[in-house]
Amino acid sequence: MATLGTSLKVGIFLGVRQLKRASRWTTGLIVFIMTLTFLNLVVVSGILIGLIVGGNNANREQYTGDVIMTTLSGKPDIAKSQDIIATMKADNTVADYSYRFLSGGAVEANYKTRSDFNTKADTAATQLAGIDPIREDNFSNISKYVIEGDYLDPNESGYVVLGANLLRRFSSSFGDGFDSLDGTYPGDKVKITVNGKTQEFTVKGIVKSKVGEVSIRAFITEGDFLRLTDRGSLNVNEIALRHTAQITDDESKAIFVKNGFDQFTKIQTATEAIPDFLNQIKLAFGVLGNMIGAIGIVVASITIFIVIFINAVTRRKFIGIMKGIGVSSLAIQISYLLQSFFYAVLGSLLGTIILYGVLVPLVAKHPINFPFSDGILVAEPSGTLIRIILLLIVTLIAGFIPARMIVRKNTLDSILGR
Amino acid sequence: MIQVKNITKEFQNGDVLTQVLKGVSLEINSGEFVAIMGKSGAGKSTLMYQMSLLDHPTSGSIMVDNQEVTMLSHDERTKFRLDNLGYIFQDYALVPELTAVENIMVPLLMQEKSESEAKKIAIASLEKIGLAHRENNLPSQLSGGEQQRVSIARAVAHNPKILFADEPTANLDSESSKAVIDIFRSLHAAGQTIVMVTHEPEYTVYCDRVITLSDGKIIAQ
Numbered sequence: 001m002a003t004l005g006t007s008l009k010v011g012i013f014l015g016v017r018q019l020k021r022a023s024r025w026t027t028g029l030i031v032f033i034m035t036l037t038f039l040n041l042v043v044v045s046g047i048l049i050g051l052i053v054g055g056n057n058a059n060r061e062q063y064t065g066d067v068i069m070t071t072l073s074g075k076p077d078i079a080k081s082q083d084i085i086a087t088m089k090a091d092n093t094v095a096d097y098s099y100r101f102l103s104g105g106a107v108e109a110n111y112k113t114r115s116d117f118n119t120k121a122d123t124a125a126t127q128l129a130g131i132d133p134i135r136e137d138n139f140s141n142i143s144k145y146v147i148e149g150d151y152l153d154p155n156e157s158g159y160v161v162l163g164a165n166l167l168r169r170f171s172s173s174f175g176d177g178f179d180s181l182d183g184t185y186p187g188d189k190v191k192i193t194v195n196g197k198t199q200e201f202t203v204k205g206i207v208k209s210k211v212g213e214v215s216i217r218a219f220i221t222e223g224d225f226l227r228l229t230d231r232g233s234l235n236v237n238e239i240a241l242r243h244t245a246q247i248t249d250d251e252s253k254a255i256f257v258k259n260g261f262d263q264f265t266k267i268q269t270a271t272e273a274i275p276d277f278l279n280q281i282k283l284a285f286g287v288l289g290n291m292i293g294a295i296g297i298v299v300a301s302i303t304i305f306i307v308i309f310i311n312a313v314t315r316r317k318f319i320g321i322m323k324g325i326g327v328s329s330l331a332i333q334i335s336y337l338l339q340s341f342f343y344a345v346l347g348s349l350l351g352t353i354i355l356y357g358v359l360v361p362l363v364a365k366h367p368i369n370f371p372f373s374d375g376i377l378v379a380e381p382s383g384t385l386i387r388i389i390l391l392l393i394v395t396l397i398a399g400f401i402p403a404r405m406i407v408r409k410n411t412l413d414s415i416l417g418r
Numbered sequence: 419m420i421q422v423k424n425i426t427k428e429f430q431n432g433d434v435l436t437q438v439l440k441g442v443s444l445e446i447n448s449g450e451f452v453a454i455m456g457k458s459g460a461g462k463s464t465l466m467y468q469m470s471l472l473d474h475p476t477s478g479s480i481m482v483d484n485q486e487v488t489m490l491s492h493d494e495r496t497k498f499r500l501d502n503l504g505y506i507f508q509d510y511a512l513v514p515e516l517t518a519v520e521n522i523m524v525p526l527l528m529q530e531k532s533e534s535e536a537k538k539i540a541i542a543s544l545e546k547i548g549l550a551h552r553e554n555n556l557p558s559q560l561s562g563g564e565q566q567r568v569s570i571a572r573a574v575a576h577n578p579k580i581l582f583a584d585e586p587t588a589n590l591d592s593e594s595s596k597a598v599i600d601i602f603r604s605l606h607a608a609g610q611t612i613v614m615v616t617h618e619p620e621y622t623v624y625c626d627r628v629i630t631l632s633d634g635k636i637i638a639q
Binding site for chain 1: 467473492493496497500501505507511514523524525527533572573
């Protein structure tokens, strides 16, 4: 019997030459199919997961930062807010932070043109946010999302930036159950009412983001907020921070827990602040992506099976001759396995280059515009590697089966083509 | 070298049982150049396939070099063919993706020779048949006569004990056929045992013996 080493040597000798001298068009077509299969395997699940991850990233960038502190349930604000802020200023692991005063309120528009006082006033419920405009913009780049008018100027008073979802022209898809304002453009006057106290503001700009907390709020300067709400203390309702690269979210959170601030505020990492249903959706999308990928794998395995089968059937006579002159069945099978392996490796390699060289940067630069998030393409190298290995295994099996079927035929029948 | 004892070969085609070989017995001695002749359907190729271990007889026994070969397993037969037998087919049967020299190298590589050693032997074989200049040509770039000469080089490069040729000149013009027969003559002169199935009586003059088959039986030898 031929040794495994000899069969391997001869199998590689035959396989390499069959690949070298095969039709370039056929090889190109098979590799193209393998590349598409690989991309289908990685990209479909990557986009589905990226839909959620893109939303989470935006949430982190524009709202929560890496760690967010919010008001404890039943409390009006974060007690000892200024102590927390002082701690953050002193802590060199905190790269940036912002704080927000929050209060429920209502915005009324079009009251100057209202002629029939029997009809309902044009109002919308909102969460009024009092911010330090420069600090908030440095933290969350909120000014980048101002789509009409301008962002708040810290030196001005009496201006408001409205979240786009407060306006009917941007939120018609939410239906009638959600009160929103007609018209309302930068320069228009609106009334903001908090705890029964009303003040007129000029709309400075409209901010539109896929982060709900940004698009549903009305932003005014912290000075205007304190005057309007008569808040007696400087205790805020939200503090968001971004830590340096040296520590993790959990380590950053731990610093404030260790200082005992968790008695006064709910401290969460950005991941913890993600609603659980979003994590469930992410999981479901992952499963869905894998199911679609599995169909791609089946298609790829059938493709390889057919390619190798047709190749082996049309070369059945030569397989018979090789067996006739003493080439072991294993060597012939190895030559076909090598071809399958080549197709899968080259397809995966090209797919990986397209994935990381083109698709991931392209989608990162131009996110996919989903209604509730800017979807990115999530392709973790470890996940990609697992998919490459999976594709290789499936392809090898798909190549081995037809090769074995043909090699097991009677030698003389193969030679004589009967 | 070869002892064939009372072999039969039957083919079942639906309900029809066809007996192609009907109790054939013969002996071929070492160094003999034997031609097997007969009309189409006489069973000459079938007889050669049994002796060359490409097929199993329905009954009877075949001894090659004092070894009973009818009971060998599939893998053992493959190994036996590799070590002891060489084949030349009517249609040359070169692997189309392999060059002339690579076609000759394949059985040598299976005999665990290194690639460089196999190539050296293959080139020497090509030189013997006057085709050294064609070593890197694919079969499609060779004429029929050249392909058959490469096929002979492949069959003898690994020094088989017996060379089987199934109508080796059937697809060749007279000039190429003569070149092939001349190679057989020189191989025979060097002591090679050759069994050749042929339709062409003019080439049997170079053989030591002619076995004539008719209707699955030997009628003359």
